[in-house]
Amino acid sequence: MHNADASSRLELVLERFRSRKFARFAVLVLFALAGLAIFAPFIANDRPYVVESIDRPRFESARRTLSVAANELAALIATGRAAHEAERVDPSAPTFDAALELQAAAIETRIATMSASLAEPDRARLVEIRADSRALVAAAKRGEDRVAAAREFATRVATVARDSAPADGKLERDIERDAERDTARGGVQLVAAVTHPLIESLAPLEVACMVAWLGVLAAALVAKLAGARAPRRRTAAFAVLVLALAANFGWRAASGFGFVPATSSFKVAATRGELEIRRAIFAPIPFGYAETNLSEVDRAPSWLASSESARYAASRGSSDASGAQASIEVRFGEPAVDAPTRHLFGTDSLGRDLLARCLWGSRTSLTIGGAAALALSVIGVLLGALAGWFGGAIDFAVSRTIEVVQCFPAVFLIVFVLSVARPEGVGAAFAVVALIALFGWTHVARLLRAEVLRLRGQDFVVAARAIGASNARIVFVHLLPNALQPAIVAAVFAAASALLLESSLSFLSLGVQGPMPSWGSVLGDSTSASVWWTAAFPGVFIFVTVLAVHRTGEALREALDPRSEG
Amino acid sequence: MTIESAPRTSRRALLGFSARARHVWLLPTFFGIHLLIFVLVHATPGDPSLALGDSSGPDAQSSSSALVEQRAEFRAEHLLDAPLWKQYLHYLGPFDLSARGHRWFGGSGEHPWGGVLTFDFGHEFRRPQVSVGAELLARLEVTVPFAALALALSFALAIPLGILCALKRGQFVDRAIGSLLVGLFSLPVFWASLLLVLVFGATGLDWLPVLGLHDKDAAQLSDAGSLFDLARHAILPLVAFSYGGLAYLARQMRSSMIETLESDFIRAARAKGLPESRVLWAHAVPNAIFPMITLVGSLVPTIVGGSILVEVVFQIPGMGRYAYEGFLQRDYNIVMATTFVSAVMTLAGLWFADFAYAVVDPRVRRA
Numbered sequence: 001m002h003n004a005d006a007s008s009r010l011e012l013v014l015e016r017f018r019s020r021k022f023a024r025f026a027v028l029v030l031f032a033l034a035g036l037a038i039f040a041p042f043i044a045n046d047r048p049y050v051v052e053s054i055d056r057p058r059f060e061s062a063r064r065t066l067s068v069a070a071n072e073l074a075a076l077i078a079t080g081r082a083a084h085e086a087e088r089v090d091p092s093a094p095t096f097d098a099a100l101e102l103q104a105a106a107i108e109t110r111i112a113t114m115s116a117s118l119a120e121p122d123r124a125r126l127v128e129i130r131a132d133s134r135a136l137v138a139a140a141k142r143g144e145d146r147v148a149a150a151r152e153f154a155t156r157v158a159t160v161a162r163d164s165a166p167a168d169g170k171l172e173r174d175i176e177r178d179a180e181r182d183t184a185r186g187g188v189q190l191v192a193a194v195t196h197p198l199i200e201s202l203a204p205l206e207v208a209c210m211v212a213w214l215g216v217l218a219a220a221l222v223a224k225l226a227g228a229r230a231p232r233r234r235t236a237a238f239a240v241l242v243l244a245l246a247a248n249f250g251w252r253a254a255s256g257f258g259f260v261p262a263t264s265s266f267k268v269a270a271t272r273g274e275l276e277i278r279r280a281i282f283a284p285i286p287f288g289y290a291e292t293n294l295s296e297v298d299r300a301p302s303w304l305a306s307s308e309s310a311r312y313a314a315s316r317g318s319s320d321a322s323g324a325q326a327s328i329e330v331r332f333g334e335p336a337v338d339a340p341t342r343h344l345f346g347t348d349s350l351g352r353d354l355l356a357r358c359l360w361g362s363r364t365s366l367t368i369g370g371a372a373a374l375a376l377s378v379i380g381v382l383l384g385a386l387a388g389w390f391g392g393a394i395d396f397a398v399s400r401t402i403e404v405v406q407c408f409p410a411v412f413l414i415v416f417v418l419s420v421a422r423p424e425g426v427g428a429a430f431a432v433v434a435l436i437a438l439f440g441w442t443h444v445a446r447l448l449r450a451e452v453l454r455l456r457g458q459d460f461v462v463a464a465r466a467i468g469a470s471n472a473r474i475v476f477v478h479l480l481p482n483a484l485q486p487a488i489v490a491a492v493f494a495a496a497s498a499l500l501l502e503s504s505l506s507f508l509s510l511g512v513q514g515p516m517p518s519w520g521s522v523l524g525d526s527t528s529a530s531v532w533w534t535a536a537f538p539g540v541f542i543f544v545t546v547l548a549v550h551r552t553g554e555a556l557r558e559a560l561d562p563r564s565e566g
Numbered sequence: 567m568t569i570e571s572a573p574r575t576s577r578r579a580l581l582g583f584s585a586r587a588r589h590v591w592l593l594p595t596f597f598g599i600h601l602l603i604f605v606l607v608h609a610t611p612g613d614p615s616l617a618l619g620d621s622s623g624p625d626a627q628s629s630s631s632a633l634v635e636q637r638a639e640f641r642a643e644h645l646l647d648a649p650l651w652k653q654y655l656h657y658l659g660p661f662d663l664s665a666r667g668h669r670w671f672g673g674s675g676e677h678p679w680g681g682v683l684t685f686d687f688g689h690e691f692r693r694p695q696v697s698v699g700a701e702l703l704a705r706l707e708v709t710v711p712f713a714a715l716a717l718a719l720s721f722a723l724a725i726p727l728g729i730l731c732a733l734k735r736g737q738f739v740d741r742a743i744g745s746l747l748v749g750l751f752s753l754p755v756f757w758a759s760l761l762l763v764l765v766f767g768a769t770g771l772d773w774l775p776v777l778g779l780h781d782k783d784a785a786q787l788s789d790a791g792s793l794f795d796l797a798r799h800a801i802l803p804l805v806a807f808s809y810g811g812l813a814y815l816a817r818q819m820r821s822s823m824i825e826t827l828e829s830d831f832i833r834a835a836r837a838k839g840l841p842e843s844r845v846l847w848a849h850a851v852p853n854a855i856f857p858m859i860t861l862v863g864s865l866v867p868t869i870v871g872g873s874i875l876v877e878v879v880f881q882i883p884g885m886g887r888y889a890y891e892g893f894l895q896r897d898y899n900i901v902m903a904t905t906f907v908s909a910v911m912t913l914a915g916l917w918f919a920d921f922a923y924a925v926v927d928p929r930v931r932r933a
Contacts, residue, residue, distance in 0.1 A: 400591070400595070403591060403598070404595055404598035404599055404601075405602070406867070407595065407867070407909040407910075407913050407916070408905065408908065408912070409867040409870045409871030409912065410867075410871060411871040411872075411874050412870070412874065412904060412908040412909075415901065415905075416603070416606070416889075416902070416904075417610065418893070419892065419893040419896055419897075419898075419901045420607055420898065420901065500754055503756075504754070504756060507756045507875070508874070508875070508890060510893070520756075523756065529763055529764055529767055529776075532764050535757075535761070535764060536761070536764070539754060539757030539761070542754050542757060543753055543754065547748065547749060547752040550751065551748065554748070
C-alpha cells in the first residue's frame with residue numbers, strides 16, 4: 001500500500017495521509033484560505049496599488065508654511081543659544097540644538113512634499129534651499145554668528161515659495177489671497193507624483209508571511225512538476241510558514257493588535273476632487289474593510305435584481321425617486337452604481353462591503369483559532385505529561401483540575417470572565433486567545449496523561465532510566481515524541497473548536513472589537529432577517545474552514561493509527 | 567466549545583477513568599466548581615463593584631450618588647472588605663455572614679441564610695426587587711426541558727443512524743451519511759440558527775414562527791391551543807440544539823457498533839449458530855449502546871453552552887439568554903449564578919451517566 005522506500009515514520013504517515021482524497025482537498029482548501037487571509041490587503045483594499053496624482057492642497061499648504069518655518073529658524077538663530085536656553089519655552093525641544101533640529105526638519109518635510117510634485121528645474125531651487133538650511137543649522141550649532149545669513153536665507157525662501165505658486169492653481173483659497181497672487185511671478189507647472197499607498201501600508205511581517213506562503217506554493221509546485229518528492233525541503237518551507245504566522249501573531253499581540261489604519265483618506269479625497277488623479281490602479285475589490293458608506297446601507301448583493309439602485313432607493317423609502325441614481329455615493333475607483341460586481345456579498349448596516357470584511361475577517365479568525373489551538377496544546381501537553389509522569393500529588397491536582405474545568409461550558413466561562421474583567425491592557429483578541437487556551441486544554445491533557453501512563457512502564461523507558469537518564473531527558477527525548485500522537489490529532493480538532501468558539505464570542509460581540517472584522521463579528525452585525533446576506537455569507541467561511549480542519553484531523557488520525565486500513 | 571472527537575483508542579481508557587472516579591469525586595468537584603468561580607472573580611484585575619454602573623443601558627445615566635450607594639451596597643452584600651476566607655464561606659453558604667446575616671456570626675438575623683448552597687445569588691443590579699435565584703429557576707424551566715429533549719432527540723436519531731452505518735460499513739450509504747454527519751458537526755450553532763430563522767421564518771418559507779416561545783395573542787388561546795403554539799415555536803430551536811449532538815453521537819455509535827461486531831462474543835454467538843438477527847439485536851446492539859450512555863457527560867456542556875447562542879438568536883427566555891443579558895448589563899450576580907448553574911448541570915449529567923452505566927454494566931458496579 002505505501003511506498004517501500006519511505007524510510008522514516010513521518011514519511012509513512014505522510015504517505016498514508018496523502019492517499020486520502022478528501023484530506024488532500026481539505027488541506028488545499030485550508031492553504032487557499034490562509035492565502036486569502038495573508039493576501040487580503042492585495043485583494044480588498046481602498047488604497048490603490050499605484051497612483052499618479054497631484055495633491056494640490058498638500059502642496060499648497062507645504063508651500064505656504066515653508067517661509068513661516070524659515071522665518072522661525074531665522075528668529076531662533078537671532079535669539080541665540082544663551083537667550084533660548086534661559087527661556088526654555090518649548091518642552092519638545094529642550095536645548096537650543098534640538099530646537100534647531102526641529103526647525104530644520106520642518107523645512108525639510110515641506111521641501112520633500114513640494115519636490116514630489118515639481119519638475120526638475122523648479123525642484124533644483126528647493127534642493128539649494130535645503131542645502132543652505134543644513135549649512136546654516138550646522139554653523140549655528142558650532143556657535144558661529146549667522147544672524148544676518150539667516151535673515152537673508154528667510155527672505156530667499158519666501159521668494160522661492162512665492163515663485164513656486166502653481167500656474168494653474170484655481171483653488172478658492174488662492175483667490176482670497178489676492179495680494180499673494182499678484183506678486184506671484186510666472187508660476188510653476190505641477191507634475192504628478194507616483195506613490196504606492198497599498199504597499200507602503202504593509203507591515204514587514206505581513207510581507208514575510210506572503211513570501212513564506214509563496215515559498216510553500218512554489219515548493220509544492222516544483223515537487224509536483226518534477227515528479228520527485230522533496231519532503232525535507234517542503235517540510236522546511238512549511239515550518240517557515242508556521243513560524244512566520246506565529247511570529248506575526250506574537251508581534252500583533254505585542255502591539256495590541258494594532259492593524260494597519262482602518263481606512264485611508266485617499267478615496268474620499270479623490271472623490272471630492274482634491275486630488276488630480278492621472279492614473280490609479282486599484283485592488284480587485286476597491287473597498288476597505290472599515291470603509292463606511294452611509295448612502296449604501298444594507299444593500300443586497302449587487303448581482304441581484306432587487307439590488308438595482310432605483311429599487312434599492314425605493315425600498316429605503318427615499319422620497320426622491322427621480323434622484324435615485326444620485327442617492328448612492330460612488331467613490332473614486334469603485335464600480336458603477338448598478339455594476340453586478342459592485343458588492344458581490346452586499347453591504348452591512350454601515351454600508352461596508354461584506355466581501356472585503358469577510359476576507360479581512362479571515363485574518364483575525366484564522367490567527368486566533370490557530371494561536372489558541374497552539375497555546376492550549378502546549379498547556380495540555382505540559383500538564384498531561386507532568387501528571388502522567390510524576391503521578392502522586394501532581395497527578396491528583398491536575399486530574400481534579402481537569403474534572404472541574406471540564407464541567408464548565410466554555411462559552412459560559414468566558415462570558416463570565418469577560419464580564420468581570422475588562423481586558424483593556426492586553427487587547428480583546430489576546431484576551432480571547434488566552435481564555436480559550438486557559439479553559440480548553442483539558443482534553444489534550446487527559447489524552448497525554450493516559451498515553452504517558454501507558455508508556456512509562458515500557459522497556460525503552462526503563463532502559464533509559466537504567467542508564468541514568470534524567471527525568472527531563474526521559475520525558476522530553478523518549479516519552480513525548482511517542483506520546484504526542486493523540487495530542488497532535490486532538491490539537492487539530494482543537495483548532496476547529498477554537499475557531500468556532502472565537503466566532504461564537506465575536507458573534508455575541510464579546511470577541512474582537514472595533515473596525516477589524518472577524519467572521520463571527522461580521523455575522524453578529526446582522527441585524528434583521530430581511531438582510532439575509534449579512535447572515536449567510538460569513539457563515540460559509542466559518543463552515544468551510546471548520547469542515548476542512550475536521551477532515552484534515554480525521555485523515556491525520558487514520559494515518560497515524562497503524563490499525564486502520566489505509 | 568464543540569466536543570472534540572476523541573481518538574478511538576482512548577475511549578475505553580476515558581470510560582474507566584470517569585466511572586471509577588465520579589461517585590467519590592462528586593462533592594469535591596462541586597466545591598471545585600464553586601472555588602474556581604470564586605478564584606476567577608478575585609484573580610481578575612479590578613474591583614468588582616467598579617463594574618457597576620458602566621453598563622451601556624439607559625440606566626447608566628443614573629446619578630453618581632446613587633451609583634456610590636449601589637456600589638457600597640454591593641460591597642456589603644458580597645463582604646468585599648472582609649478577609650478572603652470569610653468572603654468564600656459567605657459566598658458558599660448556607661450561612662449569611664454579612665451584617666444582616668445569621669445571629670451566630672454576629673449578624674442581625676434579618677437574612678440568616680445565603681450563599682450558593684441555599685440557591686441564593688443575590689438580586690439583579692437593574693431590578694433590585696428581582697432575586698437572581700428565582701429568576702434563574704424560571705429560566706431553567708425553559709432551558710432544562712429544551713436541553714433534555716434535545717439530548718433525547720439526539721440519542722433517538724443517532725443510535726439507528728450509527729447502527730445503519732456500521733452494518734453498511736464502507737458502502738455508499740455509510741459514506742454518504744458519514745459525510746453528512748461531518749458537515750453537521752462542522753456547522754456553527756449560531757449560523758445554523760440564523761439560517762433556520764431565514765429559511766423557515768417570515769422572510770423565507772414562512773412555515774414556522776421563529777422568535778420567542780409564544781405568539782403575542784397566546785394568552786387568549788385554550789390549553790391545547792397554547793401547547794400547540796408552544797410546540798410550533800419549539801421546533802426550530804430544538805433542531806438547533808440537537809443537530810450537533812446527533813452528529814457526534816451517530817459517529818460514536820458507528821464506531822462502537824463496529825468495535826462490538828468485531829469482538830469475540832459476537833463471533834462466539836455466530837459460531838454456536840444463532841440466527842443473524844438475534845446476534846445483532848440481542849447481543850451486538852445492546853452492548854454497543856451501553857457505552858454511549860457515558861457520552862451524556864460530554865454532551866451536556868455542549869448543549870448548555872450552545873444555549874447562549876440558540877436562545878439569543880431565537881429570543882427564548884432561557885438560562886443562556888439570561889447569562890448574555892447579565893453580560894450586557896455587567897451584572898455580577900447574574901453571570902456568577904448562570905456560570906455556576908451551567909457547571910452544576912454538567913456535573914449532574916456526568917453523575918447521571920455514571921449511575922446509568924453502573925446500572926446496566928455489572929462490571930462497573932463491582933469496580
